[in-house]
Amino acid sequence: MRKGLLILTIIVLITGGIIAISGAGGDMPPADADKLWSYMTTDNPYTGWGFWPGHEGIYPGKSPHGAYLKVYANTVALKAAHEGKPMPDGAIIVKENYGKDKKTLMAVTPMYRIKGYNPEGGDWYWAKYGADGSVLKAGKVKGCIDCHTVQKTKDWIFTPAPMLQDY
Numbered sequence: 207m208r209k210g211l212l213i214l215t216i217i218v219l220i221t222g223g224i225i226a227i228s229g230a231g232g233d234m235p236p237a238d239a240d241k242l243w244s245y246m247t248t249d250n251p252y253t254g255w256g257f258w259p260g261h262e263g264i265y266p267g268k269s270p271h272g273a274y275l276k277v278y279a280n281t282v283a284l285k286a287a288h289e290g291k292p293m294p295d296g297a298i299i300v301k302e303n304y305g306k307d308k309k310t311l312m313a314v315t316p317m318y319r320i321k322g323y324n325p326e327g328g329d330w331y332w333a334k335y336g337a338d339g340s341v342l343k344a345g346k347v348k349g350c351i352d353c354h355t356v357q358k359t360k361d362w363i364f365t366p367a368p369m370l371q372d373y
């Protein structure tokens with residue numbers, strides 16, 4: 207019996223290891239607003255990611271987003287941006303929306319690419335959080351999709367990165 211348990215434990219450990227290694231971003235959160243928030247603020251805090259290329263630091267935004275913005279991107283997204291490639295599965299672009307005083311964080315609006323999640327919405331998982339992480343909108347959010355769809359040919363992204371001119 208004990209031997210059986212030991213073997214089972216070993217199998218579980220090995221399988222878990224294989225999943226963790228082989229899965230492209232095996233530790234990526236599912237399409238769940240709370241899990242995405244805890245991933246991007248605790249497990250892999252976005253404030254430690256790089257800024258979207260060409261938009262380092264805070265800069266003026268347009269309606270409906272904040273008067274001032276900061277746009278961060280995770281490693282997967284930054285790599286693709288630098289290579290001029292479309293955003294792969296697991297890419298996350300996080301936008302912080304600030305008020306006119308450039309200091310008050312009004313909302314955090316990420317877009318998170320999950321392959322196969324919603325082809326009509328660019329396979330992006332859209333979300334809007336309050337500064338405290340409260341979920342205001344999440345998932346296949348019509349408002350986000352309807353507006354960002356005009357950028358369909360640019361991976362649904364408005365903000366051009368200097369090296370992305372021709373994709």
Ligand code: HEC
Pocket residue numbers: 266267268269270271272275277299300301315316317332333334343347349350351353354362363364365366
């Ligand atoms: C009415 C149009 C509109 C709507 C609605 C909208 N956006 Fe945007 N979004 C923009 C524009 C324009 C930009 C470019 C930055 C700027 O100048 O404000 C942008 C930028 C972004 C960015 C940075 C990457 C990029 O595309 O440039 C993210 C992330 C983002 N929006 C997420 C969202 C989410 C999530 C929602 C829904 C909760 C949403 N947006 C709703 C127009 C919109």
